[in-house]
Amino acid sequence: MDKFDRSTQRELLQLLYDAHPFEIPDDALSSVLALFGSEQILLSNLIYLEEHGLIKNAIDYTLDGPEVNIPELRITKDGIDFLRDDGGLNAILNVLTLRLHNETLSELERVINSSTTATTEDKSKLISQLRSLPADAIKQLTIRLLGQGLDRLPDVFQLIQKALQTV
Template sequence: MKVERSVQKALLERLNEAKPNAVNPSELKDLIDDMKQLTACCLYLHEHGLVRATISKFMSGESELLAAEITADGVDLLRKYGGQATILEANTITFHEDEIRHLIEARVLEAKLSDTDKQDLLQTLRQAPADSIRHLTMQLLDAGLENLPRAIQLVRTCIWNSRA
Protein backbone atom coordinates (compact mmCIF):
# COMPACT_ATOMS: atom_id res chain seq x y z
CA MET A 1 0.00 0.00 0.00
CA LYS A 2 1.35 3.36 -0.97
CA VAL A 3 -0.83 6.32 -0.08
CA GLU A 4 0.57 9.82 -0.30
CA ARG A 5 0.75 11.83 2.90
CA SER A 6 -1.40 14.50 1.30
CA VAL A 7 -4.16 11.89 0.85
CA GLN A 8 -3.76 10.73 4.45
CA LYS A 9 -4.06 14.34 5.58
CA ALA A 10 -7.15 14.86 3.41
CA LEU A 11 -8.65 11.71 4.94
CA LEU A 12 -7.98 12.99 8.47
CA GLU A 13 -9.48 16.36 7.56
CA ARG A 14 -12.61 14.67 6.17
CA LEU A 15 -12.99 12.62 9.35
CA ASN A 16 -12.42 15.74 11.43
CA GLU A 17 -15.23 17.55 9.59
CA ALA A 18 -17.58 14.67 10.42
CA LYS A 19 -16.55 14.49 14.10
CA PRO A 20 -18.13 13.23 16.36
CA ASN A 21 -19.71 10.92 13.77
CA ALA A 22 -18.04 7.99 12.08
CA VAL A 23 -17.77 8.05 8.31
CA ASN A 24 -18.59 5.12 6.05
CA PRO A 25 -16.29 4.17 3.15
CA SER A 26 -18.62 5.45 0.43
CA GLU A 27 -18.04 8.99 1.78
CA LEU A 28 -14.29 8.59 1.31
CA LYS A 29 -14.21 7.09 -2.21
CA ASP A 30 -13.35 10.45 -3.77
CA LEU A 31 -10.11 10.42 -1.77
CA ILE A 32 -9.16 6.76 -2.36
CA ASP A 33 -11.36 4.90 -4.82
CA ASP A 34 -9.77 1.47 -4.32
CA MET A 35 -11.45 -0.20 -1.32
CA LYS A 36 -8.35 -2.28 -0.46
CA GLN A 37 -6.21 0.85 -0.40
CA LEU A 38 -8.78 2.76 1.64
CA THR A 39 -8.97 -0.08 4.17
CA ALA A 40 -5.16 -0.35 4.35
CA CYS A 41 -4.78 3.42 4.77
CA CYS A 42 -7.36 3.57 7.58
CA LEU A 43 -5.78 0.55 9.25
CA TYR A 44 -2.38 2.24 9.12
CA LEU A 45 -3.78 5.44 10.65
CA HIS A 46 -5.63 3.29 13.21
CA GLU A 47 -2.38 1.55 14.20
CA HIS A 48 -0.85 4.98 14.83
CA GLY A 49 -3.81 6.06 16.97
CA LEU A 50 -4.97 8.79 14.59
CA VAL A 51 -8.15 7.02 13.43
CA ARG A 52 -10.54 4.54 14.99
CA ALA A 53 -11.27 2.16 12.13
CA THR A 54 -13.93 -0.55 12.20
CA ILE A 55 -12.73 -3.26 9.87
CA SER A 56 -14.39 -6.55 9.03
CA LYS A 57 -12.12 -9.53 8.39
CA PHE A 58 -13.51 -12.24 6.17
CA MET A 59 -12.67 -15.94 6.24
CA SER A 60 -10.97 -15.49 2.88
CA GLY A 61 -8.38 -13.31 4.61
CA GLU A 62 -9.66 -10.12 3.00
CA SER A 63 -10.43 -7.07 5.12
CA GLU A 64 -12.91 -4.30 4.47
CA LEU A 65 -13.41 -0.93 6.12
CA LEU A 66 -16.87 -0.50 7.63
CA ALA A 67 -16.43 2.93 9.26
CA ALA A 68 -13.75 5.34 10.43
CA GLU A 69 -13.59 8.25 12.84
CA ILE A 70 -10.80 10.56 13.90
CA THR A 71 -9.29 10.28 17.38
CA ALA A 72 -8.10 13.08 19.66
CA ASP A 73 -4.52 12.37 18.51
CA GLY A 74 -5.66 12.73 14.91
CA VAL A 75 -7.27 16.10 15.66
CA ASP A 76 -4.12 17.24 17.48
CA LEU A 77 -2.00 16.27 14.48
CA LEU A 78 -4.10 18.53 12.26
CA ARG A 79 -3.79 21.51 14.62
CA LYS A 80 -0.83 23.72 13.89
CA TYR A 81 0.09 24.18 17.57
CA GLY A 82 -0.20 20.48 18.44
CA GLY A 83 -3.42 20.63 20.45
CA GLN A 84 -3.80 19.13 23.89
CA ALA A 85 -1.06 16.57 23.31
CA THR A 86 1.51 19.37 23.29
CA ILE A 87 0.23 20.66 26.60
CA LEU A 88 -0.19 17.26 28.26
CA GLU A 89 3.11 15.82 27.07
CA ALA A 90 5.32 18.62 28.37
CA ASN A 91 8.70 17.32 29.44
CA THR A 92 10.14 18.09 32.84
CA ILE A 93 13.89 18.13 33.24
CA THR A 94 15.11 17.31 36.73
CA PHE A 95 18.61 17.79 38.06
CA HIS A 96 19.56 16.37 41.41
CA GLU A 97 21.43 18.84 43.62
CA ASP A 98 24.55 16.64 43.51
CA GLU A 99 24.58 16.84 39.70
CA ILE A 100 24.45 20.64 39.91
CA ARG A 101 27.23 20.65 42.51
CA HIS A 102 29.44 18.50 40.25
CA LEU A 103 28.81 20.77 37.25
CA ILE A 104 29.70 23.87 39.26
CA GLU A 105 32.74 22.17 40.82
CA ALA A 106 34.05 21.32 37.38
CA ARG A 107 33.78 24.97 36.34
CA VAL A 108 35.42 26.19 39.54
CA LEU A 109 38.36 23.83 38.96
CA GLU A 110 38.74 25.23 35.40
CA ALA A 111 38.50 28.86 36.56
CA LYS A 112 41.50 31.17 36.62
CA LEU A 113 41.65 31.42 40.40
CA SER A 114 44.34 30.73 42.94
CA ASP A 115 44.34 27.25 44.45
CA THR A 116 43.34 28.73 47.81
CA ASP A 117 40.35 30.55 46.31
CA LYS A 118 39.31 27.40 44.45
CA GLN A 119 39.48 25.29 47.63
CA ASP A 120 37.50 27.88 49.64
CA LEU A 121 34.83 28.07 46.95
CA LEU A 122 34.60 24.28 46.62
CA GLN A 123 34.30 23.84 50.38
CA THR A 124 31.51 26.43 50.56
CA LEU A 125 29.73 24.78 47.64
CA ARG A 126 29.96 21.31 49.20
CA GLN A 127 28.56 22.56 52.50
CA ALA A 128 25.71 24.56 50.99
CA PRO A 129 22.18 23.27 51.74
CA ALA A 130 19.87 22.13 48.93
CA ASP A 131 17.88 25.40 49.00
CA SER A 132 21.06 27.38 48.43
CA ILE A 133 21.98 25.15 45.49
CA ARG A 134 18.47 25.62 44.05
CA HIS A 135 18.78 29.41 44.40
CA LEU A 136 22.28 29.35 42.91
CA THR A 137 21.00 27.30 39.96
CA MET A 138 18.33 29.92 39.21
CA GLN A 139 20.92 32.70 39.45
CA LEU A 140 23.24 30.83 37.07
CA LEU A 141 20.37 30.26 34.64
CA ASP A 142 19.52 33.97 34.73
CA ALA A 143 23.16 34.87 34.13
CA GLY A 144 23.28 32.46 31.19
CA LEU A 145 20.14 33.96 29.66
CA GLU A 146 21.54 37.47 30.10
CA ASN A 147 24.53 36.34 28.04
CA LEU A 148 22.41 34.64 25.38
CA PRO A 149 23.67 36.90 22.56
CA ARG A 150 27.22 35.76 23.32
CA ALA A 151 26.09 32.12 23.39
CA ILE A 152 24.38 32.53 20.01
CA GLN A 153 27.54 34.07 18.63
CA LEU A 154 29.55 31.06 19.89
CA VAL A 155 27.08 28.62 18.32
CA ARG A 156 27.30 30.42 14.96
CA THR A 157 31.10 30.48 15.13
CA CYS A 158 31.30 26.76 15.91
CA ILE A 159 28.85 25.86 13.14
CA TRP A 160 30.57 28.04 10.55
CA ASN A 161 34.00 26.70 11.54
CA SER A 162 32.78 23.12 11.21
CA ARG A 163 31.58 23.83 7.64
CA ALA A 164 35.03 24.91 6.51
Protein backbone atom coordinates in the same frame (compact mmCIF):
# COMPACT_ATOMS: atom_id res chain seq x y z
CA MET B 1 0.87 7.81 -7.10
CA ASP B 2 2.52 6.94 -3.77
CA LYS B 3 0.58 4.22 -1.96
CA PHE B 4 0.88 6.09 1.34
CA ASP B 5 0.41 9.64 0.06
CA ARG B 6 0.50 12.05 3.01
CA SER B 7 -1.76 14.67 1.46
CA THR B 8 -4.42 12.04 0.72
CA GLN B 9 -4.16 10.71 4.27
CA ARG B 10 -4.54 14.28 5.53
CA GLU B 11 -7.66 14.77 3.38
CA LEU B 12 -9.21 11.65 4.91
CA LEU B 13 -8.33 12.79 8.43
CA GLN B 14 -9.78 16.24 7.68
CA LEU B 15 -13.01 14.64 6.41
CA LEU B 16 -13.27 12.67 9.67
CA TYR B 17 -12.32 15.73 11.72
CA ASP B 18 -15.06 17.81 10.08
CA ALA B 19 -17.66 15.08 10.74
CA HIS B 20 -16.58 14.41 14.34
CA PRO B 21 -18.26 13.11 16.53
CA PHE B 22 -20.55 11.69 13.86
CA GLU B 23 -19.79 9.32 11.03
CA ILE B 24 -18.97 10.68 7.62
CA PRO B 25 -21.93 10.80 5.21
CA ASP B 26 -23.06 7.65 3.38
CA ASP B 27 -21.79 8.92 0.05
CA ALA B 28 -18.36 9.41 1.59
CA LEU B 29 -17.17 5.90 0.71
CA SER B 30 -17.10 6.75 -2.99
CA SER B 31 -15.34 10.08 -2.37
CA VAL B 32 -12.83 8.44 -0.01
CA LEU B 33 -12.28 5.62 -2.49
CA ALA B 34 -11.74 8.19 -5.25
CA LEU B 35 -9.13 9.94 -3.10
CA PHE B 36 -7.07 6.76 -2.81
CA GLY B 37 -7.72 5.37 -6.28
CA SER B 38 -8.45 1.77 -5.29
CA GLU B 39 -9.96 -0.18 -2.44
CA GLN B 40 -6.63 -1.97 -1.88
CA ILE B 41 -4.78 1.33 -1.36
CA LEU B 42 -7.63 2.64 0.81
CA LEU B 43 -7.49 -0.48 3.00
CA SER B 44 -3.71 -0.20 3.33
CA ASN B 45 -3.97 3.43 4.41
CA LEU B 46 -6.82 2.80 6.85
CA ILE B 47 -4.84 0.00 8.48
CA TYR B 48 -1.73 2.22 8.57
CA LEU B 49 -3.58 5.18 10.13
CA GLU B 50 -5.31 2.89 12.61
CA GLU B 51 -2.01 1.29 13.63
CA HIS B 52 -0.71 4.78 14.40
CA GLY B 53 -3.79 5.54 16.50
CA LEU B 54 -5.05 8.38 14.30
CA ILE B 55 -8.34 6.65 13.41
CA LYS B 56 -10.38 3.80 14.86
CA ASN B 57 -12.98 1.25 13.71
CA ALA B 58 -11.68 1.53 10.15
CA ILE B 59 -11.73 -2.13 9.17
CA ASP B 60 -14.05 -5.08 9.68
CA TYR B 61 -12.25 -8.38 9.38
CA THR B 62 -14.56 -10.95 7.80
CA LEU B 63 -14.09 -14.43 6.38
CA ASP B 64 -13.77 -12.79 2.97
CA GLY B 65 -10.98 -10.54 4.23
CA PRO B 66 -10.79 -6.96 5.47
CA GLU B 67 -13.61 -4.58 4.55
CA VAL B 68 -13.88 -0.81 4.96
CA ASN B 69 -16.13 0.12 7.89
CA ILE B 70 -17.26 3.64 6.93
CA PRO B 71 -20.25 3.84 9.35
CA GLU B 72 -18.00 3.25 12.38
CA LEU B 73 -14.90 5.06 11.14
CA ARG B 74 -13.83 7.83 13.55
CA ILE B 75 -10.87 10.11 14.08
CA THR B 76 -9.17 9.67 17.47
CA LYS B 77 -7.87 12.28 19.88
CA ASP B 78 -4.39 11.65 18.46
CA GLY B 79 -5.73 12.18 14.94
CA ILE B 80 -7.26 15.49 15.98
CA ASP B 81 -4.04 16.59 17.69
CA PHE B 82 -2.07 15.56 14.58
CA LEU B 83 -4.24 17.75 12.35
CA ARG B 84 -4.20 20.70 14.73
CA ASP B 85 -0.40 20.45 14.98
CA ASP B 86 -0.36 22.22 18.34
CA GLY B 87 0.59 19.36 20.62
CA GLY B 88 -3.03 19.06 21.71
CA LEU B 89 -4.08 18.53 25.28
CA ASN B 90 -1.06 16.28 25.78
CA ALA B 91 1.11 19.38 25.56
CA ILE B 92 -0.90 20.90 28.39
CA LEU B 93 -1.55 17.81 30.51
CA ASN B 94 1.86 16.15 30.27
CA VAL B 95 3.93 19.01 31.63
CA LEU B 96 7.23 17.91 33.08
CA THR B 97 8.49 19.97 36.00
CA LEU B 98 12.24 20.02 36.37
CA ARG B 99 13.63 21.44 39.59
CA LEU B 100 17.26 22.40 39.69
CA HIS B 101 19.08 22.45 42.99
CA ASN B 102 22.44 23.93 43.90
CA GLU B 103 23.84 20.42 43.62
CA THR B 104 22.98 20.43 39.91
CA LEU B 105 25.23 23.40 39.26
CA SER B 106 27.96 21.87 41.43
CA GLU B 107 27.67 18.59 39.53
CA LEU B 108 27.91 20.38 36.17
CA GLU B 109 31.05 22.12 37.41
CA ARG B 110 32.47 18.77 38.57
CA VAL B 111 31.82 17.23 35.14
CA ILE B 112 33.53 20.18 33.44
CA ASN B 113 36.53 19.93 35.78
CA SER B 114 36.86 16.19 35.20
CA SER B 115 37.15 16.66 31.44
CA THR B 116 40.43 15.36 30.08
CA THR B 117 40.09 17.05 26.70
CA ALA B 118 39.66 20.68 27.82
CA THR B 119 42.45 22.95 29.02
CA THR B 120 42.37 24.46 32.50
CA GLU B 121 41.74 27.87 30.93
CA ASP B 122 38.78 26.53 28.92
CA LYS B 123 37.35 24.83 32.01
CA SER B 124 37.59 28.04 34.07
CA LYS B 125 35.97 30.07 31.31
CA LEU B 126 33.13 27.57 30.92
CA ILE B 127 32.47 27.43 34.68
CA SER B 128 32.47 31.23 34.83
CA GLN B 129 29.93 31.38 32.00
CA LEU B 130 27.83 28.71 33.68
CA ARG B 131 27.76 30.62 36.98
CA SER B 132 26.66 33.79 35.21
CA LEU B 133 23.65 32.15 33.57
CA PRO B 134 20.16 32.81 34.95
CA ALA B 135 18.31 29.83 36.45
CA ASP B 136 16.07 29.39 33.38
CA ALA B 137 19.07 29.18 31.05
CA ILE B 138 20.71 26.58 33.32
CA LYS B 139 17.45 24.63 33.26
CA GLN B 140 17.37 24.71 29.45
CA LEU B 141 21.03 23.69 29.28
CA THR B 142 20.44 20.79 31.66
CA ILE B 143 17.45 19.59 29.62
CA ARG B 144 19.49 19.69 26.41
CA LEU B 145 22.39 17.86 28.03
CA LEU B 146 20.03 15.24 29.44
CA GLY B 147 18.46 14.77 25.99
CA GLN B 148 21.84 14.39 24.32
CA GLY B 149 22.90 11.96 27.02
CA LEU B 150 19.80 9.84 26.45
CA ASP B 151 20.49 9.87 22.71
CA ARG B 152 23.89 8.33 23.43
CA LEU B 153 22.64 5.71 25.88
CA PRO B 154 23.75 2.75 23.73
CA ASP B 155 27.29 4.18 23.66
CA VAL B 156 27.24 4.54 27.44
CA PHE B 157 26.22 0.90 27.87
CA GLN B 158 29.11 -0.19 25.63
CA LEU B 159 31.57 1.92 27.64
CA ILE B 160 30.29 0.43 30.90
CA GLN B 161 30.62 -3.09 29.48
CA LYS B 162 34.20 -2.39 28.37
CA ALA B 163 35.06 -0.96 31.79
CA LEU B 164 33.56 -3.97 33.56
CA GLN B 165 35.58 -6.36 31.38
CA THR B 166 38.84 -4.73 32.47
CA VAL B 167 37.96 -4.88 36.18
